[in-house]
Amino acid sequence: MPKTEKKVMLIVEDDEVLLRALYLLFHKGEYTTASATDGDTALKMTQRLKPNVVLLDLLLPKMNGFDYLKYMKADANIKDTPVIVLSNLGDKESIDKAKVLGAIDYFIKSDTDLTTLDEKVKKIIKG
Numbered sequence: 001m002p003k004t005e006k007k008v009m010l011i012v013e014d015d016e017v018l019l020r021a022l023y024l025l026f027h028k029g030e031y032t033t034a035s036a037t038d039g040d041t042a043l044k045m046t047q048r049l050k051p052n053v054v055l056l057d058l059l060l061p062k063m064n065g066f067d068y069l070k071y072m073k074a075d076a077n078i079k080d081t082p083v084i085v086l087s088n089l090g091d092k093e094s095i096d097k098a099k100v101l102g103a104i105d106y107f108i109k110s111d112t113d114l115t116t117l118d119e120k121v122k123k124i125i126k127g
Contacts, residue, residue, distance in 0.1 A: 006030070006032045007030070007052040007053070007125045008032045008033075008034065008049055008050070008052050009026050009032070009051055009053050009054075009055065009125075010033075010035070010042065010046060010051040010053075010055070011023060011033065011034070011036075011055045012035070012036050012039070012042040012054060012055065012056045012057055012060065012065070012068070013035070013037065013055070013086070014037045014038065014057060014059070014060050014061060015057075018109070019037065022114075022117075025117070025118055026055075026118070026121065030122075031052075031125075034049055037060075037061070038061045038062040039060040039062055039065060039068040041062070042054075042056070042063075043063065043068055043071055043072060047075065050077070050078060050081070051081060052081075052082070052125050053081070053082045053083075053084065053124050054072075054082070055084050055086055055117075056068065056083050056084065056103070057085075058085060058089055058094065059088065059089065065087070066097060070101055072102070073101065073102045079102075082104050082124050083103045083104060084103065084104060084105045084106075084120060084124070085098045085105070086107045086109055086112065086117065087106070087107075087109060088108070088110070089108075090110075090111070104124070105120060107120075
């Protein structure tokens with residue numbers, strides 16, 4: 001029986017508690033899970049790992065999530081990587097800006113349970 005290759009997920013979150021919870025949720029064997037705590041590191045990891053999906057916070061040190069999206073979408077090698085935003089920013093302007101910059105979905109942290117997020121990621125990764 002051929003071994004199936006694990007899908008790669010990059011979690012970009014600077015809150016250590018939430019990062020740990022997300023890591024535990026997604027690192028259940030279905031995904032190879034990597035994480036970054038700032039936008040600059042996240043962009044470098046995206047270029048190197050070419051993940052199947054990125055879960056992105058917007059309020060990050062070194063490079064915010066909006067700038068990460070701009071640079072990522074400008075890079076032909078990674079521009080098609082699906083990005084799901086998970087942020088505390090719930091205003092229409094932030095949501096619209098993230099989607100215009102290429103985010104395929106947007107979740108507000110306080111309004112989103114981990115099961116919903118897990119289901120969304122599975123849907124994206126399975127195509």
